[in-house]
Amino acid sequence: MDIEPVIIENLSFRYRSRAEPAIQNINLRVSAGQLVLIAGASGCGKTTLARCINGLIPRSYKGEVQGRILLQGQDTAALSLARISQLVGTVLQDPERQILGTRVANEVAFGLENLGLPRQEILQRVEQALDYLGISHLRDRETFNLSGGEKQKIALAGVLAMQPRILLLDEPLASLDPASAQEALALARRLADEGMTILMIEHRVEDVLSIQPDRALFMNKGQIEYDGPAEGLEKHVDYRQVKLPARLIMKMASRQPPPPRLEVLPGGKAKPENAAAPLVKFEDASFWYEPERPALEGVTLEIQRGDIIAVLGPNGAGKTTLVKHAIGLLKPKRGRVLVEGRDTRDLSVAQIAHTLGYVFQSPSHMLFAPTVYDELAFGPTNLGQKPQEMEQATREAIQIVNLEGLEKYPPLAMSFGQQKRVSIAAVLAMRSRILAMDEPTAGQDYQNYISFMEAILQMPGFEAILFITHDVDLAVAYSNRVLLVNQGRLVCDGSPYEVLKDQERLTSNRLVPTSLLRANLDFYPRTGRFMKAEELAHAVL
């Protein structure tokens, strides 16, 4: 019998800086050609396990290791990182940070160059890897200008060129649009079918289940709680922790009490005097960096009080450009954008911030102050709020996002989820009427993503919410209006049902129907609106 490519025996690891072990007593044997899904919430130890397998632990991350790992029958403790890198190839979560070459060919060759292989062999292997992934046409391109999906393939090509027998993919779908994610998954399946052993860490379980992984592991608190066939996962995991297919969630949720009904967007219901006037209005707005390639073309739309808008579309479609126009970071080169009836050309970004607050995808792009309180006071101070008013707004914002008691805490030392809440509070403190968010759930696991979205929707203070996302389910579960953007144009604007019912339209805009969308479409004649799976279960089952 062949040796199993991955054997892990009694593995435990504690980071030097922490008191508790990150993983404990892991035992795992994986046979050749198996595609193994490793799921679990943030902090469950998935990434630590990956670092142990690829040798970064204990070489780059110091701490206390117990147990042993055998790759292709060789104990990794005795191997150099260079040797391990030829046995197991790792693709990290953010391809942007792991692509090291300025040009595609250099990037793919990087590992082979480091191993000091002869030049001819390197060139041959680079061609093979690019050819295998069907991306030879990218060979001479600059890596910086590639799309997210292309970057991921280049990163994978760089790893495959080193001809490992085992592939470790750490949340490979995190930064991809739905169509690119599907391509990446199909590719993983093909590699496994051809004999590669694949360990795929991912909390988008539903997506991975679509390629029939041979086996699934569920990790919790540093231990493996479930290890078995993917179909058995549902019996052992909480459907709130990882994202399962909608029909499965419905089945499980129907046995539970119905979820509490959300009091959505309470601020959007109040009717001030001029309630009918739109908060933001685009009138045939166009924008371009180069005239021949418009980034936004002839967009006309209104944002009204009570709108919860999901902006969907593929990478580079113009979603961010659209939102930047609403906040005045960009001004249209043709047409107009009006914020509360005033042309954004006559307003500074600071003035517009009274109406529209924008939370960027990564909180680390904006957090800088020594304390949470100072961070929240920054916006209101810039907007010239009076000290008393500012004090009150800041206190309220802290209360709304549940950060009481952490006012003096440095935001930069907080967890990702807390930082995300600080960034929302920073907008709340400015008393902006519309909350705009770029990929609000990026970097959060399923459970956090749900509680985060629901907390935001119930926050008082906002009259409308708008978010940019790749995640069709986020639009299905939480929006009441969808803007579909592609190639700078507003392709479709309507209720989630109107925009998402047409399969052809989804495909042509690189969106993939999810199980939640399908379930909602099936039951739409009975429900009359889209909802999340738990709610749907109680509405129809």
Added chain:
Amino acid sequence: MLVTWRYRQRNSLVQSFDPRAWIIFFGCFLASTLFFWDLRYLSFFFVIALTAVFTSGVTWKESRRAWLFILTFVTFFSILTFLTGRGGMELYTTEHIITQVSAPFKIFGWQPTLWVTAERIMFSISMFARVFSIASMTILIPYSLNPSLYGVTFRRLGMPDKIAYGMDLTMRFIPTFGRDFSLTMDAQRARGYEIEKISGGLFAQVRKLAPLVVPVTIHAIVGSEDIIDAMDLRAFGVGPRTWIQQLTFRRRDIALIAFGVAMLLVSAALSLFTYRLWVPDFLLAMAGG
């Protein structure tokens, strides 16, 4: 976008040479120019610089900002030295006055007077020629040398693998860093931060840059952990590496290096005799002697 690649293939004189040859020649040119203050010799370097610029294929449109910056900078300092007479004192001991212009007013009993001397005129012209030659040759580099060849160029010039690859890595991450900076700038502007309104003393101004500097720095540090992991995972630094890009010296490259080195040696030798300002006779005549 804040950072864009300036390089493209242009079929220019600069690009017809191996990048190593051009870097060596550039070094020789730089050192040689610094040997002189004599405009007659500096003209030689000025002509070389102009030839490189006019054959570079770099258009005015794409390099306008850089040129305007250099021209403003060089002109400003040339005029300043002309007006004040500072900076040239080591090169001449006596001045020949051509004319003097006195202000029609006095400040606390002092009447501002501009002494137009033959030496000051020549000093500011020489300074212009010297700085302009160096600056224009330097500007051409990012437009002409392929960024993906920086690493191998410096490796073949004798730098160790790790340092040479650092060059490549810098080129790779400059646009990423630029994008992070723009994102932070936008994020803070959306919170009402207006960089153009920063005021106060130097220290206060630096403090007010914290909303930009802190996130960009923290992001770079956090990101660098992933970069280091990615390099470790692909065996960086385990031994001597192969570089897939190949550079080959041709005859013209050898000729360029030989010319550069010869220029440096001759300049060094000549400078023993001519490290001083040259003032043409007609200017001295205008000064009356």
